[in-house]
Amino acid sequence: MDCKTASELLPLYFDGELDRVSSRELEAHLDGCADCRDVLVGLDTLRTRLRDEASRHAAPELLRARIRKDLAARAATAATPTATFRMPRARWLALAASWVIMFAAGSVFVPAWNQAGAAGDARDQVARDVFAGHWRALAANSPYDVVSTDQHTVKPWFEGKIAVAPAVQDFAAQGFALAGGRIDYVGSARVPVLVYRHGHHVIDVFVLSQNDAPPQGKRIESQGYVMETVMLGSQPAAIVSDMGDVELARFVQLLGSAR
Amino acid sequence: MSSIIDQGFIDDMALRHLDAAYNLGRWLLGNEHEATDAVHDAYLRAVRAATTYAGGNERAWWLAIVRNCCLARLATRNKTKRDIAIDDAPATAERWLPRSEADDVENRIDSAQRQSLVNRHLQELPLNFREVLILREIEELSYREIADVLEMPIGTVMSRLARGRALLQKALAEHATSQVPHGL
Numbered sequence: 001m002d003c004k005t006a007s008e009l010l011p012l013y014f015d016g017e018l019d020r021v022s023s024r025e026l027e028a029h030l031d032g033c034a035d036c037r038d039v040l041v042g043l044d045t046l047r048t049r050l051r052d053e054a055s056r057h058a059a060p061e062l063l064r065a066r067i068r069k070d071l072a073a074r075a076a077t078a079a080t081p082t083a084t085f086r087m088p089r090a091r092w093l094a095l096a097a098s099w100v101i102m103f104a105a106g107s108v109f110v111p112a113w114n115q116a117g118a119a120g121d122a123r124d125q126v127a128r129d130v131f132a133g134h135w136r137a138l139a140a141n142s143p144y145d146v147v148s149t150d151q152h153t154v155k156p157w158f159e160g161k162i163a164v165a166p167a168v169q170d171f172a173a174q175g176f177a178l179a180g181g182r183i184d185y186v187g188s189a190r191v192p193v194l195v196y197r198h199g200h201h202v203i204d205v206f207v208l209s210q211n212d213a214p215p216q217g218k219r220i221e222s223q224g225y226v227m228e229t230v231m232l233g234s235q236p237a238a239i240v241s242d243m244g245d246v247e248l249a250r251f252v253q254l255l256g257s258a259r
Numbered sequence: 260m261s262s263i264i265d266q267g268f269i270d271d272m273a274l275r276h277l278d279a280a281y282n283l284g285r286w287l288l289g290n291e292h293e294a295t296d297a298v299h300d301a302y303l304r305a306v307r308a309a310t311t312y313a314g315g316n317e318r319a320w321w322l323a324i325v326r327n328c329c330l331a332r333l334a335t336r337n338k339t340k341r342d343i344a345i346d347d348a349p350a351t352a353e354r355w356l357p358r359s360e361a362d363d364v365e366n367r368i369d370s371a372q373r374q375s376l377v378n379r380h381l382q383e384l385p386l387n388f389r390e391v392l393i394l395r396e397i398e399e400l401s402y403r404e405i406a407d408v409l410e411m412p413i414g415t416v417m418s419r420l421a422r423g424r425a426l427l428q429k430a431l432a433e434h435a436t437s438q439v440p441h442g443l
Contacts, residue, residue, distance in 0.1 A: 011417065011420065011421055011424075012417070015395065015401075015402065015420075016401075017401065017402050042428060043424065046396075046424055046427060046428055046431075047396050049377050049431070050377060050381070050392065050396040050397060051396065051397065053375045053376070053377040053378070054375070054377045054378055054381055054396075054397060055375075055378055056278070056282050056397050057278075057281055057282045057285040057286070057291075057294070058278050058281065058282075059277040059278050059280070059281035059282075059298070060281070060291065060295060062295060063277065063281060063295045063298055063299060064274070064277065066295075066299050067270075067273060067274065067277070067299065067302050070302070070303070070306075071270050074306075092267060095267075096267065096268070096271055099268060103317060214314075215312075215314035218310070218312075218314070219310065
């Protein structure tokens with residue numbers, strides 16, 4: 001490696017952005033080149049000075065107070081229509097924690113997707129498939145292949161048809177009765193769908209694989225139907241229905257709290 | 260209006276990265292008051308835009324909003340300055356106009372006596388180079404994250420970072436030599 005190439009790669013090496021093979025080559029060059037070593041020392045000196053001497057301004061308490069005030073004001077207006085359905089704090093924290101984990105996991109995989117620019121497309125495709133599956137089921141004679149209000153019948157029915165049988169739970173007591181289940185396709189994958197009924201509304205819960213899941217907490221609307229994502233035990237799931245926001249929020253909460 | 264879940268997520272994220280947001284704003288705008296307002300604007304905008312967040316790096320998404328709010332403020336500040344220049348009676352105009360950058364420079368030079376040398380030279384760098392140095396060296400963002408915040412290709416980030424570092428090193432070195440007594 002010559003000094004010209006080395007000087008181009010040095011900042012990347014210094015910032016931890018250089019791949020392993022090139023790093024080894026650069027290190028070999030540095031061993032024999034005092035000039036390039038000086039450049040590296042110069043970069044390090046500058047960084048040390050910036051981190052030690054330049055101010056990192058902390059957010060003033062005034063700013064934090066303003067944001068908390070907005071937050072409280074918004075919570076107050078949101079509480080009026082949904083007072084009984086707001087998540088208890090512990091539940092909320094647990095959900096927040098699950099997002100953090102999802103993001104941590106996401107940060108490992110997402111850069112690869114981003115570079116291909118295909119991540120958004122793939123996730124949009126999942127949403128389209130989920131909506132299409134729901135509508136197709138509504139148009140068919142019956143939205144489910146196995147009819148049962150018993151979770152102990154629905155879960156075993158899935159076993160053997162797909163790789164991982166989902167956690168199935170009935171919420172009849174809370175007004176969301178388990179009606180049955182079916183197999184649907186998202187992309188090229190067979191996924192289990194749990195069907196619930198709430199009044200006249202049919203609710204589909206698509207249990208997705210970790211790779212296919214749309215971002216947690218993201219809500220997509222299409223032609224009066226809403227898709228919301230939730231963690232069903234350890235598996236991400238997409239809920240689709242035409243329920244109102246308040247009922248949907250309550251159902252999301254019920255599903256999310258299932259063991 | 261987005262769902263309760265989105266809201267909670269934005270609140271959580273904004274508060275978690277509030278120091279990073281404020282530090283960026285403070286370095287871009289140069290004073291505490293405007294930086295506070297800009298980050299507050301950014302928070303309100305983020306809450307409204309919660310549904311447009313499509314996954315990926317949350318800190319980069321949030322800092323991009325903060326930066327846009329700061330740039331919007333800088334743009335109006337520059338516009339105000341132009342308005343003064345064409346005003347026939349600048350004395351009357353200045354009485355009620357907000358602090359312009361000209362006032363700021365005086366303030367800055369005044370307080371710079373107490374501030375460290377690095378702070379002064381960093382603040383004097385053109386904004387393009389200053390922001391990339393803040394994000395890389397102080398906030399420790401990766402090239403990819405910086406590219407997302409600045410909404411530009413990674414190649415541009417790399418060249419600006421290199422140029423910014425060179426400019427700052429040069430400024431600091433010149434200062435150092437001017438301090439050295441003759442005959443040394």
